[in-house]
Amino acid sequence: MGRAKTIARRTFLIGSAAIAGGVAFGAYTVARPIPNPLLDRIGEGEAALTPFVIITGDGITLIVPRADIGQGIESLQAHLIAEELDIDPHSATLDPGQPHAAYHNSALAADGVPFPHYHDGAIARIARAGAAAGARVMGLQFTGGSTSTADLHVALRQAGANARETLKQAAANRTGLTRSDLRTNDGAVILPDDTRIPYTDLAADAAAIDLIEDVPLRMPAQWRLLGKPVQRTDSVAKSTGAMTYGIDVRLPDMLFATIRRNPGIGGAVLSVDDTAARAMAGVRAVVPVSGGIGVIADNTWRAFNAAQAVTVTWGAPDYPATSAEMWRVLEGAGTRANRNSRLRNDGKVDDALAQSQVLSAQYRAPFLAHAALEPLSATVLYTPQRLEIWTATQVPAVLRDKAAELAGLPRDAVTLHLLHAGGSFGRRLDIDYVLPAIELAMIVPGTPVQTTLTREEDMTHDFPRPMHLARMRGAVQDGRVRAFDMDAISPSVVDSWFGRIMFAPPGPDALIVLGAYDQPFAIPNYRVTGYKAPPLVPVGSWRAPGACANTFFHDCFLDELIHAAGADPLEERLRLITHAESRRVLEAVGEMSGWSGPQLGQGRGRGVAYAYAHGVPIAAVVDVAMTDAGIRIERAWIAGECGTVYDPVNAEAQVTGSFLWGLGHAMDAELTYEDHAPVQTNFDRFRGLQMYQTPRLEVRLLGQADHVRGLGEPATCAAAPALGNAIFAATGTRLREMPFSKGMQFA
């Protein structure tokens, strides 16, 4: 392990490391070295050239630490490394690795500071750097916030480049040639006489030499994979039934389990009668788990049935029982005492509102479940010495630590087998579904137990998007928008989520106003105030948290003001926008849709919307038609700017998918509460978009910006306002509450 010590002394670690004859390639840009986590896992003759590349005599493994929850990040991580390493990413083994500080997400932490991304002043930069450093120190390995590409794209390309040049140096040493005489292609170093030396033959040599560092990255014109239409690495497995999701794990002698917890989250378990359940065929155990009961059986169906057969008396939790009561809490929460932030305050809003005729409105967004199609599950094998967990998570480091604590084992006794998720949309930022699975596995040491939640349990125990309320006031003058004043009121997702997985950070919760305070408009009198409502149901991050509701409030009310001013919706947005990239996406969507105003005639209408979310400006135009059966969405055009588009095919999928997600939930989805629990607990009452409702879509990504941002969430934010504005244009009815099905019938 001599080389490991060398690495630990480096200030900027971009190092290769021989590990007992192997080699690991690494690429960090950190102020203090973090040891390469791969050093512990490779053997004689193998090379872990970075935290992202392992080469052995048998093959190449790429470490792809960001979780694939459907967004295609496994494939993109592999392609980013493979571009520089000169391998076929489909030929490599892709492994999410074990949680490690080397894989912390500094972009997510930096995005958490209360400054818009386009704001690059000194204070914003200092705050972002501080947050990023904090993430590093704490080893925050999160997948979320559409940050994976932004965070890792340079590091992964650099890892591939450094590994490639080191392999070339190893070949040069072996052949007596110089490195500049050598080329690489498809997993091999090529000598001037076209002899191929496979990387796998060079692992031991590469492990024995110093890593070549700071290799210049290839220019986009030289790329053979990036920026081109490539095949996702998971397409075949996902089209043949071969992909192993959490609920597909099969281990020898495995038992199957489920849990039933108090539908009122946090409420007590007052009494349990499990007599009938214990007598059922195949049932091995009925036991208490945190918050409820668990059943272990010999198949999932028997476990589900037995769990239903347990009679439990639940105690009430400490939040209101019904949605109506919760809305009343929110309506009363916009008080001075609850004021949490005022991150936008331009001009003299009070004066402007006193002088003009004032438009005012109240907007609402409901609780929404994540309801990924794959119900939550975890498979756990516990022995008194070790804990192995098979699951999909966005927070592997948090999971590893909490699992170790629960099992009373040291962290390094925990092994995570990180799987593709059958969807997440933010749900797997929590680990509540894994901890009871560990409790159940600890009942039967040495036997693996797969715990699957029923769909009903999954949705009852979601941590939904919170209800969100906005009080809007505004004024227009001389055909222009003059004043815009928004109060956003919501329980705090940050307090609730961080409180569950770590600790609630101090300071204002920017999510309450995200997607509103940070919109780059030059309205002369412009104010956005956040109010933190008391906690209701525990809540979580739902695709574009905060912004998914606030952009609806903000853009639709802006549309109301523009209408009142008698201006054109697209032209007035263009006049008010201050941010060059945002202007370009608005112009692009105008051109794509052939914009000539919101009226299309004959019961048809068109809405434009703009949203700035996760550092990506998105503009959308939606056309709707009134039919005998109700409103039908005919077409949609979406323009966005995320900088370099590394994988154009998947980028289009993320934009359309997140936009349609936004449309479907805006139209017809909500969680309402009775007796402290959601009424909608399955897909009979909560669906999102279906095939017949899907409009024709066109997407354009400009690819001109010099920064790189992710696309898993932003387009969600333009969907609801574009639809609301289009419905107004077609019908004259302004919908201010989601789901729109409350005020409008859809075909």
Place this chain on the structure above:
Amino acid sequence: MQLQVNGTTHYLDVEGDMPLLWVLRDVLNITGPKYGCGIAQCGACTVHVGGEAVRSCQLPVSDVWGDVTTIEGLAAGGTLHPVQAAWIAHQVAQCGYCQSGQIMQAIDLLARNPAPSDADIDDAMSGNLCRCATYPRIRAAIHDAAATMQEG
């Protein structure tokens, strides 16, 4: 009890009211068909029985009236079914969890209607939820597969 799945005969000792889905998944370890809702509302569990698409979560195993085909049984002799090939070419899958069911439903549609219109596709496929909303690519892949199958 005897069950024919993907060309193999299995002898089972299970309750007759156990849904086919759970027999496949937990007894036979055939995990391509997915559990999504358990109440015939999402389509993730779609398999073919006697050549017809059914929701296996709502079909008691004792009521199975014919041979069962799951997604695993499509690629006969290692050649992908044209619908699978179209799914891969169009890169339909995002999380992929719904796609076994989508593919089985699409094959059923094309067996009955070799050249479906968009409206036919909407009618046949709207009971298969995709929470990732891959619907535009599902449509395109079905049209493509239809063309390939007619040529071929």
